[in-house]
Amino acid sequence: MVARKSQTTKKAAAKTKTTRKTGAGGSKARGAAAKQASAAAQDVVKRNTKLNAVTVGLIEKTAKGVHGAIGRHKKPDLSFPIRSLGNVSYSEKTGYFEIGRQKKVRTLTVNTVKSFAQTLRMMGLSKELVETNDFATKRDAYYQSKNWEEARFEEQTESDAVMDDIEALFSVDGLSREQLRFVPDEHGGAVAGRLVVLDPDRETGEVERIDCTRFGSGAYSIPSTVEHLSFETDAKFILAIETGGIFQRLQSHKFWQTSDCILVSMAGVPTRATRRFIRKLSDECRIPVYAFVDCDPYGISNIYRTLKVGSGNAAHLSQFFCVPQARYLGVTPQDIRDYELPTHPLQDVDVKRAKDALKNDPFFKSHKPWQKAIEDLLKMGVRAEQQALAKWGLNYVIEEYLPQKLAHPARFLP
């Protein structure tokens, strides 16, 4: 049943595609667009209702397995995918880190009775959250457990681990933590530009149309979970930006207007909500994603690599959270030369990170152009920040650098 999801997604996306109008259109066109958009949003609601049924069904199936074993006087067990780098592979086809087939089995014994009970209670909490259309953060779940008597957690690290296990368990069936209604405690990124976000009210179902061209110098702040959102856009690309400073500059000067794009501020390594938002938006509206980060091993191998293929120790998340279609606009090592950028020398930690990427990271090992670029950076022995472009004037990035780069997307690093 979960497999059908992508079908529905594509259909909804196709419908959205035909109505791609933002604040730019006339009011009549906008009225018609609103009607169709509302239909697209209703499709999302329908799809989520189905997904909720699937989620509850899978939780019940797992619980019934345990219950049935007990009824047959057998020791019940639960098996979870192992979450470690040793159980991860990089798939060039899907474009992200995938979790392997290794599993750990937790059998109910005298020693495991507490953690077994905690796992079932946590699954029960998830079911309740789906049924009441609510959500819980890791911390919320930990404190909820304080009322579970003997099954309460003593430390949040324990409840986090159980939640991670459940998440990995159901990820095998294509469910994300967000579908289990466990949401991150972190902030989402900021968004501005040619995009309308459709957000159905959790109680009334009434769809809010959020026009991201209408935030002045401010921006739209992504909620911690985005599964219920759908989109309308006529943007040509999504620009994912590392620093708040550059985002604010592009937003204040309405770069999205002249370049027909959507700006997303990642503020360092993007949060789960930000990555999921970019992925969903790019998938459903079929728009490319370009990353604009500092030219240093952190920007390349932490920020960009996490955005694109996920991270090693959370590979069970990659299928939902990474953005395999992302490409690297800059700042590239070659840009340092071409734009005569001011640099800083690479620190030991930078060199270590770059060498690690070349030697151990399956993503960089699969992409020759990246190996060349990183070796180039190591040879130059320097790094450059995206704001270094300000050497040529504060708005050089808007007037020269980005237009020049955007004229040749084929040259972007993979």
Added chain:
Amino acid sequence: MVARKSQTTKKAAAKTKTTRKTGAGGSKARGAAAKQASAAAQDVVKRNTKLNAVTVGLIEKTAKGVHGAIGRHKKPDLSFPIRSLGNVSYSEKTGYFEIGRQKKVRTLTVNTVKSFAQTLRMMGLSKELVETNDFATKRDAYYQSKNWEEARFEEQTESDAVMDDIEALFSVDGLSREQLRFVPDEHGGAVAGRLVVLDPDRETGEVERIDCTRFGSGAYSIPSTVEHLSFETDAKFILAIETGGIFQRLQSHKFWQTSDCILVSMAGVPTRATRRFIRKLSDECRIPVYAFVDCDPYGISNIYRTLKVGSGNAAHLSQFFCVPQARYLGVTPQDIRDYELPTHPLQDVDVKRAKDALKNDPFFKSHKPWQKAIEDLLKMGVRAEQQALAKWGLNYVIEEYLPQKLAHPARFLP
């Protein structure tokens, strides 16, 4: 001339006050409100135009002082307030940390010629930014200097220090760094609730009306500078929240609707933009600010104290950035008992922070109820997070805790 600012502010606020209507009103009322609102926004534009003239005037006056001394064959000098804890006092009257009268004088000599030139160039950059209605982050300014030939900075720490000096210099005349067009690189917080933000376009002057009731599960992300914004609201209070998790819960359940309020997510220690936004909103619309943070020495003496009175090493900013009218809703040490909250033991660092606050912090030393509360916390030897309320149910915070607390604002800690 700067002194007049608060007068104008009050007038603009009064005008805004009479038009306090959010998305709740009918379309006719909204039309009328929009017209008046636009008038209020135009007032802000006028006020800012005046302030810009004042800023340029002060920069020119300072530069002419230097120029004049050179003309008279004297050694020119510039004097800056000393930025350190030893030059700070807590004023109970204004309610924030104030910078003292100690100054350091920088005279132009062979040894200081470079930093003297850099200071003047930095002031020149500020003047240019005001005149072109643009802005620069600290990092932008550093990279801009790469084109200043002999006056370029080698390290960003150098340019940051010069910028801080200039900021302190002009703060004496009532100008903030934002008025000098130097803006922070950090993200602003997220906002949702009964508020319309009015944001005039930097080029056309056309006013964008941003209705913070209309963001679904998302929110409004505060821009890095907020001086150009004005507000309409009928909210009864501003709730400044420490964690993203609680903010998302209150926003998703539209707590602002049932409680007539504005929610602001601080996400830890609030950024400058977030503090300035809250201060400006509270001042201009005369609404109280309640802080809702973790009950631990960090929440109390770092987050709340910074929000309310500022921080020691940036006292020259307090007059613009702190929110002296803020009050502490919770979580209080007494709440830990009253709500039987799950706790964690205080760590050594917590105990040290609490004792420091009692012994050295002029704010806590001026407020008996705070001394009692902190001593109480030290005696209990525990701390509690705001999400600990989830023990009683995920939405207990919405249904029970906040309504009970909000019924007695007089009991909030100062």
